Amino acid sequence: MSEQKNHQRPESDYLGTVHIPADALYGVNTVRGVDNLTVSKRPIGSEREFVRAFAFCKWAAALANRDVGVVDGAQCDAIVQACRELADGQHDAFMIVDFMEGSGGTSSNMNVNEVIANRAQQLLGSRPGIYDRVHPNDQINRSQSTNDVYPAAMKIAAHALLAPLVGEVESLAASLQGKAEEFKDVLHLGRTCLQDAQPMRLGQLFEGYAALAGRLSAKLKAVRSELEALPLGGTAIGTGFGAPKGYKVRVYGYLAEITGVDYRPADNAFDAMQNLDTFTRVSAELRTCATSLAKVASDLILLSSGPNGGIAELELPAVQPGSSIMPGKINPVVPMSMVQIGFAVVGNDVCIAQANQAGQLEINHFEPIVADRLYDSIHLLRNGIRLFREKCINGIRANVQVNERHLMDSTAIATALIPKLGYAKVSAMVREAAAQNRLLLEVLQERGVLSREDAVQLTRDSTMLDV
Structure with missing residues (x-):
């Protein structure tokens, strides 16, 4: 291969001949897709789990095709080895079709087919591009269509990517619960509508955040399971036309062995080909996760504001200077990043919803943008939540x-005093303090009604939950 590195090989289709680097494992269909449809500069090879998922599908298909007699043993062995290599990341450099290609996934599928076919050619002692032993369509794509294998790979990749995200949200919940325990005795002013409301403990605030994160994790885990129903075996429109008898049951059996996940055929193959609602549900949970945690981040920004001119009840870790002109200024950059992630994930969710709506008749040809935006949301959240936990939550301190x-x-504190003093008496003193522009506690102390120590204790007692 190294001797051919500076040479090219010609490959032709009905549109003419293109010249491909001699050491490249892709072919003419890949080149057409790159030339016509590169818009984002993000090739499919940049998404490791998507490439791996495609390799798994082709691997399982090769074994099933061997069993039903449409691929011979030598071809199958070479294809399986090529798929193993692709799944392991050895050929990502040749996965060059743009993620946002507009061919409904055909260019991406053919990129995978050509890379596997050309590598199988090499393993069988032949040369890439001539396809005398293994052909991208006749063997690699046998019993499949872009329309069933592309969305199947989308689901398998999303399923894999969601696992570490769920883990990050669970870790965040644990960190928040740790802060709840740390701050359990800190008296805190609860606010509604940004106005003083009722006494509480600072730990109770963080208990609420921890409960939220735990629920978000559970919802992500639940929707992840919906990705295990695949359209694989439906071929072009759900009829299974072109797949030999016995192929479908075998391909799912092998896919389970390869991945360790019990992927199953969708209850209705036509539904699985026509609709992307599973992806909109996954995206909706990602949006809910992003916006909910952005709300927590916004709370932290507000409660740490100041330190002299704001609330300053929390002190966030100082991770970097906050200004290029104001010395000593420290900004809440990590929670601000979490808020920005919320904006981005909402935008991705809108895009995915529109793509779902735009499907027509038997397939949805906007699957590439759904895959691109869905994976983007998952990566943003996984990375953002990890940084939020490590660089912000774990280091938060309370200004007691x-x-x-x-x-x-x-x-x-007025509400906490009612059980001892009565509503009318407390109300009168609240009005008196307001009229004199004084603190309620000053009025209580001046009248000998309640000492500061007694007021603090009554307030503390009022924050204890009756469980």
């Missing part, structure tokens, strides 16, 4: 004195 001062200086 500021938390308590804000609470005791507010009228929020």
Whole structure:
């Protein structure tokens, strides 16, 4: 191969001849796809799990095709070895079709077919491009169509990518619960509509965040299981035309052996070919996760504001200077990044919803943009949540004195005093304090109704949940 590196090989189709580097494993269909449809500069080879998923599908198909007698043993062995290599990442450099190609996935599927076929050619002692032993369509794509294998690979890749994301959300929940325990005794001013409301513990605030993260993880895990129903075996429109008898049951059996996941055929093959609603549900959970955690991040930005002119009840880890002109300024850059991720994932979700709607009749030819945007959301969340946990949540500190001062200086303590003093009496003193522009606690102390220590204890008692 190294001697041919600076040479080219011609390959032809009905549109004419193209010249391909001699050491390239792709072919003419790949080149056409690259020339006509490169828009994002993000090749499918940049998404490892997508390439791996495609390799798994082709691998299982080769074994099933051998069993039903449409691929011989030598061809199958070479195809399987080529698929193993592709799954292991050895040929990503040849996976060059743009993710957002507009051929409904055909260019991507043919890129995979050609790379596997040309590598199988080499393994059988032949040369790439002549396809005398293994052909991209006749053997690699046998019993398949782009229309069933592309969405199947989409689902397998998404299933794999969601696992580490679920793990990150679970880890975030654990970190938030750790902070809830750390801050369990810190009195805190609860706010509604950004106005003073009722006493609570700072730990209770973080308990709520932890419960949210736990629920988000469970929802992602549940929707992930929906990706295990595949359209593979439906071929072009769901009829299975072109797949020999016995192929479908075998391809799923082998796919389970290869992946370790019990992938199964969809209940209705026509539905599986026509609709992308499973992806919109996955995307919706990603959107919910992103926007919910962005809300938590926004809370942290607000509660850490200042440190002198804001709330300053929390101190976030200082990870980098916040200004190029204002010395000493530290910004909440990690939670701000989490908020931005929320914006991006919402945008991706809108795109996926529109692509789902735009499918026509027997297939949806906008699957490439769904795959691209879905994987983008997963990567953004996985990376963003990890940084949010490591560089923000784990290092948060409570300003205990500021938390308590804000609470005791507010009228929020009034509710806690009602059981001892009565509603009417407390209301009268709240109005008196407001009229005199004084703190409620000052009025209580001046009248000898309640000491600061008693007020703090009553407030603390009011924050204990009756379980």
